[in-house]
Amino acid sequence: MDDVKQIVSDIKSGKIKPIYFLMGEEPYYIDKISDFIEDTVLSEEERGFNQMVLYGRDVTVEDIVGHAKRFPMMAEYQVVIVKEAQDLSRSIEKLVTYAKQPQTSTILVFNYKYKTIDKRKGLYKELKKTGVVFESKKLYDNQVPDWIRRVLAGQNYTITPKAALILVEFLGTDLSKITNELNKLKIILPEGTQITPEHIEKNIGISKDYNNFELRKALGERNAVKAHKIINYFSDNPKDNNIIVTVSLLFNFYSQLLRLHGLNDKSPRSVASALRINPYFVNEYLTAARNYPMKRVSQIVATLRDFDVKSKGVGANALPQRDLLKELIVRILN
Incomplete structure (x- = not known):
């Protein structure tokens, strides 16, 4: 979570890297960082000509590099986002040549979910030099309640330990699912509320007594x-x-x-x-x-x-x- 805050903070302050390789088993933070770049780096007027979303199953590494080497039109940057980039796992090492000398006016983002690249190979080493490599690790069951507490604290809510555990029991460690349910509660409950098992039972439908x-x-x-x-x-x-x-x-x-x-x-x-x-x-x-x-x-x-x-x-x-x-x-x- 601290790494995510640092990446977002750097982008906000203009410390932008030419490549963001977002990988790992937990897709939640990969989506968060990618969506932040997609929604904030370019203005709405600039996006029409300078922002592109590609999908790993539909393109090759060569296609991606071709798009990345183009120059932006009437903007400082162009943004190229590759979603489901894990579909390119067999050929992703071909990116190493581009990673050595990336186009500085391009922000190239890879959403490489549920997998990681080999840290012993050249691509990882070059990405670490010229870009940002972020690994989103899966949280263990016993780590998720504390994650829920910290997320809610940042939004001016609290939650009882039992309520947090009930959410984890029924929703597992999928942070996206948990966030969706918490967002439902925040629509109903005013800021400053402590979320209890009663709130969860009434608004989400998970029994507070039979679990x-x-x-x-x-x-x-x-x-x-x-x-x-x-x-x-x-x-x-x-x-x-x-x-x-x-x-x-x-x-x-x-x-x-x-x-x-x-x-x-x-x-x-x-x-x-x-x-x-x-x-x-x-x-x-x-x-x-x-x-x-x-x-x-x-x-x-x-x-x-x-x-x-x-x-x-x-x-x-x-x-x-x-x-x-x-x-x-x-x-x-x-």
Whole structure:
């Protein structure tokens, strides 16, 4: 995120490079930088003659270089944007000659999504000398809630830890999807609002009471009644509650409990640091550790490994999700 701010800041201040090679597994920031260049570098009058969008599947590297070597008309720059540039992965190294001596009046932008170029080869080395190479890395699940918090903070909103986790559970790590849902909330909620699970349930349709985090909490408290209510809800709404996601989250939870049992210092601060969890959830983990001795946690982790395989249709004799979930909850609680 800091790299993105720096690139945008440099462009705003006139420190413009002739090539921007935007690559990596997370498309969100690639689109953000590319759209910023497309929308701001040229005036509306200049774009008609001096801005071009190409698509990797429709052009060759030679075609792109040909366009890049043209001079702008009645403007300081021309902008050439190559979208879906990853479709040129087999021939992209041919760009190396142009990268050595790029046209300074051209801003050439590559949106090279879901892949990266080989950093050992000549193209990468030349791009680093004459242009900007930005790698947009995929965020891990545990990094996304903090990303949500920081994005909202910059827009004068806050969000509760539970609300952020609910969004990640249902939307995954796709930053574009998450941003779309946050934008919907911002239309409805005034600046300064703290976004809560209630806001998410009312406006996005994700249940605040029947989700994997409430299931985790119920199991940690050994609250069998609540746990069974949640899995019954999951069984009635299988499209929104994939058993593979449930098993994975529970596996991570009980694996962390094993680590918790092994800690010498079980103070809240130490637990939050060692397990890399938000301090808001520390008491939930400490409660679960009291309810499940280390030996029992080890047994549950083994059970979850078995159910991970079953949830993917291996050796489960085609049991429906409802029956698998019920069996899993019974084996965890008993």
